Amino acid sequence: MKKITSARVSQLLFLLAFLVLFVRTEYRGSDTISAAINSFFRADPLVALSYLAATRSFTWLLFPALLTALFTVILGRFFCGWICPLGTVLDLITVRIKKSAPIRLLRGNLKYWLLLPILSCSIFQLNLSGLLDPIAILVRALTFFFYPLFGDAARSSWVELYRLLGERRDLLAPAFGLLRDHLLPFRETFYPLAFLSAVMFLAILFLERYESRNWCRNLCPLGTLLGLLGRFSPLKRAPSKLCGDCQACRSLCPTSFDADLLQKEECILCLECQRACPKDRVRFSFARPGSDGRDFLPERRVLLGGLLTGVFLAGSFRFRRPEAQSRLLRPPGVKGEGEFLEKCVRCGECMKVCLRGALYPAIAQAGVVGVFTPVLTPRLGYCEYNCTLCGQVCPTGAIPNLPVPEKRRAVIGKAVFDKNHCLPYARKTNCIVCEEHCPIPQKAIRSELVEEIGLDGKRIRLQKPYLVEELCNGCGICENVCPLEGKSGVEVFAVKDKTPLQESASVAEQEKGGGAEDPYR
């Protein structure tokens, strides 16, 4: 059996941690999630750098990424060979894939043409890092595609068992309960862009047909960034060239021995060459840092061209359709759209964790540049009044982590009644389901009792709902529960002014004996 290197042990442990954290990024009976998959993003220098460039500010949430960067400067691209879960997945499957010749197109400077525009876009307040960040790609593929599929398969089998066994299924209920509480997604939520997310991931796997770690060495913007950082690290391999008499490294090395010289920026420190060296010559040791005589960036025009592409990208995709904008409801606590786009990594965690399956990745609602950013879709799910999970798991604080009382007052949008649809107005029947569900203690939706002539000519008493805008936080439960099929009689629209509801709208204040005056009574 092949000897297991410490790099492989570390890879497997981090992959396991990644999967455990992924499954734990869900409401599992506690109001707080102590550890979530966000840890991986917080240790991700690409996320941190684009955040810094876009917001021009620092957040302690991303401090671990600085550590990763620091260690990369000292050690080199250890992250890729020891930690990155996508890299581990590739290493696990690549041994089973027969290689054909590398693709010429991918070779050379393509990776800089990906990394540099992303960074330069960030300078123009558009953070695209998450689109191509390897961890984001992996999390999205899992969140939007594989996990829902897995959950749905498990649940359908469970339902099928009921059809087969009837009440006797109860014997298995404790086992299924365990599975549901600890492993499965609670709701069967299906996401838009599931296919695209899966394709991005599967394409990376497919690239392994051409050479090993194809994505990592030729495309991955995080890897490229780490390569730049670790380029002059003092941890060096000796000998730095292929030995004339052996050349075994050429086939052993997963990334960097195409040329005779070790490509420092591509070495992922898997230490495979050291382990397997037939002559026992290879050593990794600290030496005086210094250049290996090659250029830091390949060509000046790549640098300039990459930065210019970013300017072009940042400027040319900002168009947004106003109709889509009006329903662009961001998660609770998000203040401005601009700030949100500077910070959001599009990792999909908020959508995974959302208790009521209310958040979905944007396709075009937020314009081309907003793809994969979270949008609240009230008809499918509403924002649960006492839940703060999305803010807790957001790696960059794009969705602020608010305490419960503040989150309750955070404005997502404002509800508006459509009297052409709303039952008491349009069909003169009583309803009031929206008022019943409105979670604001003083009720943002109220109703007035009116006597009217019904459609059948008889006198009837109708309760007609109306909105107290000052109390509405736009959680969307009214739109969600409206019993009308299809279009709801009450809908939440985005608002520019997201000033939180007044303190008095919260329960805490009520308990002190205060209470908001109803401006309509």
Added chain:
Amino acid sequence: MKRRAFLKLVGLSVLFHHWLLRGVSAAQGPVVAVAEGKDYARVTRNAIAALGGMGRFVKKGDLVVVKPNMGWDRTSEQAANSNPVVVRAVVEEALRAGARKVKVFDRSCNDERRCYVNSGMAAALKGMKNVELKYIETERFRKVALKGKALSEWELYDEALDANVFINVPVAKHHGLTKLTLGLKNVMGVMGGNRGSIHKHIDEALADVNSVLKSHLVVIDATRVLVAHGPQGGSLADVKFLNKVIASSDIVAADAYATTLFGHRPEDISVTVAAHRRGLGEMDLKKVRIVRA
């Protein structure tokens, strides 16, 4: 005696006997037990005891469903859900009477995981043997012919339908549309489908459901009640302590009595009126025997 004559006699006597019994019970009227006090578990037990004890409803080996209201992500103090102390006491009584299993569930309005925890129900029932607190599973809804005035058929929860004894444990509270929500409306928690759509004729619709799914025992939690901004509340300013538990085998009578605690008359609550008109129970409190316990 000829066989035919004997059969006739038996048949007639059965009919007569039935009629006689009905006459007796009608003469006495339904009983509503009202217990008051601060120890809610004891109050609950007292109320049930005043009806003749849980043994009247639960026989040895019965499968019992206790259906509280735990539809909202609110804490027990906020009075939007049935008091977990009351629910636990009912469950304990059912077990003591010999129930094989007690199932507790509700189709919640907010996220069921949060509701089950925040209502205090999960903690209250934790570790009890032969007690099951399970989330609603949609595949268990079964289309049932109601042939009612408002609803011809509806999806009802099979575990509620299949139980030997269905114990309805609502919390008494304010409601925006029906003024109050009590036992008759609590049955909505076992309805599947688009429940919101029944609100346009809610009084008849609830009578339809209640005439098919009968509550053998109704225990109304009026320990603390919401007097405004129901059914969800959220502000302690709207919570009033009544320290009462009401029990009856007549759902309409129980609701009618509970109505008076809010300063309404039973006739003001259209849901109660419709149920009474449909023969589901007695709403005239003069015809009801009220037992203080």
